[in-house]
Amino acid sequence: MKKVLLLNLPSDVPCYRILHRAKVGEPNYIWPLVDLICLSGILAEAGFELEHKDFQVDRGASVEKFLAGRRYDAIVAAYNPFDEAADFRQLEEVKRLCPDTDIFLLANHKDRLETGHMEAVLRANPFIKALVYDYAFNNLPELMLNPGTQRLSNVFRLQDGALLGRKEELPQDLRLPRPRHEIFRDPAYFHYDSTGGLMTAAMGSFGCKMQCPFCWGPQLYSRVVTRDPANLADEMAAMEAAGMEEVYFHDYSFGYHRQKLLDFCALVQARGIKLRWFCSSRFDLMSPETIAAMAGAGCRCIEFGLESGNYEVRRRYGKRFSDEQVRLILRECKRHGIHASVFIILGLPEESLEDMKRSVRFVRDAGFDYVSLNILWVEPLTALAGEIKTTDGSVSPLESMKKLNFAHPTVTAGEVQALYRSSMRSIYFSPSFILNQLRNIRSWKRLREITRLALKLALNRTGTGN
Numbered sequence: 001m002k003k004v005l006l007l008n009l010p011s012d013v014p015c016y017r018i019l020h021r022a023k024v025g026e027p028n029y030i031w032p033l034v035d036l037i038c039l040s041g042i043l044a045e046a047g048f049e050l051e052h053k054d055f056q057v058d059r060g061a062s063v064e065k066f067l068a069g070r071r072y073d074a075i076v077a078a079y080n081p082f083d084e085a086a087d088f089r090q091l092e093e094v095k096r097l098c099p100d101t102d103i104f105l106l107a108n109h110k111d112r113l114e115t116g117h118m119e120a121v122l123r124a125n126p127f128i129k130a131l132v133y134d135y136a137f138n139n140l141p142e143l144m145l146n147p148g149t150q151r152l153s154n155v156f157r158l159q160d161g162a163l164l165g166r167k168e169e170l171p172q173d174l175r176l177p178r179p180r181h182e183i184f185r186d187p188a189y190f191h192y193d194s195t196g197g198l199m200t201a202a203m204g205s206f207g208c209k210m211q212c213p214f215c216w217g218p219q220l221y222s223r224v225v226t227r228d229p230a231n232l233a234d235e236m237a238a239m240e241a242a243g244m245e246e247v248y249f250h251d252y253s254f255g256y257h258r259q260k261l262l263d264f265c266a267l268v269q270a271r272g273i274k275l276r277w278f279c280s281s282r283f284d285l286m287s288p289e290t291i292a293a294m295a296g297a298g299c300r301c302i303e304f305g306l307e308s309g310n311y312e313v314r315r316r317y318g319k320r321f322s323d324e325q326v327r328l329i330l331r332e333c334k335r336h337g338i339h340a341s342v343f344i345i346l347g348l349p350e351e352s353l354e355d356m357k358r359s360v361r362f363v364r365d366a367g368f369d370y371v372s373l374n375i376l377w378v379e380p381l382t383a384l385a386g387e388i389k390t391t392d393g394s395v396s397p398l399e400s401m402k403k404l405n406f407a408h409p410t411v412t413a414g415e416v417q418a419l420y421r422s423s424m425r426s427i428y429f430s431p432s433f434i435l436n437q438l439r440n441i442r443s444w445k446r447l448r449e450i451t452r453l454a455l456k457l458a459l460n461r462t463g464t465g466n
Helices: 034-045 063-067 084-097 109-113 117-124 140-145 229-241 258-270 288-296 311-316 323-335 353-366 413-428 431-439 444-462
Strands: 003-008 049-054 074-078 102-106 128-132 155-159 162-164 199-202 246-249 276-281 299-307 339-346 370-375
Touching: 003 034, 034 049, 034 074, 034 102, 034 140, 034 199, 063 084, 074 084, 084 102, 102 140, 109 117, 117 128, 117 155, 117 162, 128 140, 140 155, 199 229, 229 258, 258 288, 288 299, 288 323, 299 311, 299 323, 323 339, 323 353, 339 353, 339 413, 353 370, 353 413, 370 413
Parallel strands: 003 049, 003 074, 074 102, 102 128, 199 246, 246 276, 276 299, 299 339, 339 370
Antiparallel strands: 128 155, 155 162
């Protein structure tokens, strides 16, 4: 039996190396890479023995010491699109330490969206055996077992100087082989709404049909593919059997297909699965019926991308739901015991400083359980990047969503940052928010995260934080 290591490399700055939500910076959550989780099912079904190592949670560990005395036939690693060179240096060192081990790389969003990027990566790093284009649908096991195969599906490698492989779309009613969640058990993983216990991650759907111009996500897949409800419920049962207590769904918007969502929730309830789960969705995908079903199936937190509290502005960004619709869904979440988290962007070019303040007041007064404030950072390969000229090099990816990287037409970067700091304090230091958070402390993880956030806000208040 061949042995494979699923690897998340260390980094100087915490980073999250997944295809559709890669980011860098200090997180208020950390969970196993869902790309590796989905791939684990494909490899296990083919008979491979699997191990997992995450240096993002074991940050004091040495790669060299970890690999000493261990032997793997293959290592599959994700890599950071914001600092590729650093990860390639690490992987080259891994290859030096394990010369007889094949190194495979999981694609990041640049490999899908930037013409020639995937081929350039393979040419510049000949120690990489192949690049896996889609972690959830591929024939990587066939290549591992038969290195000379010419039949490559969503896997690419160089042969005689030419790029070999073909892209295939995910099938509708996708059924994934059961991921091996048991190898991802680590008490360090958490979500900001966690109450404790082991946590994992999953995918209920792939792709996004919403064309938010600041996001490259809609370009990753040509259509939205939702997993078969029974297949997803089977995975939930397997998570529970592996000792997991919480799961985060990485879907761009959970619940695109209303009937499949209801069928999934009914199956989870019928099978008595007791996992707590969290997801992201949209106000216009939710209804009193779906929220009630999700709550009954264990959903405890939904993240919503509102982007702006000003309706006319958020329409420009694909969020065509009214203020009243937002309030209705929020009321339903509260009625069914689901925490509601909302994302707001400061620095949208259509908004004045007063508009931004009004946006913050809207979400603060609405009574969301969590508010994530972000500063607009125009990211390459998005539609917005074709509309707005960025100040190249002035803001690094490490500061994404913390500083403007373009010249706002009416507001200075300093004014936006000052509003960000004051808004965070007004929301998170309000008596109602503090009381709500104290009521929800059920674990040391939760207490740790609240303490960390309070310290960060206090440092910003004195001008000594970021």
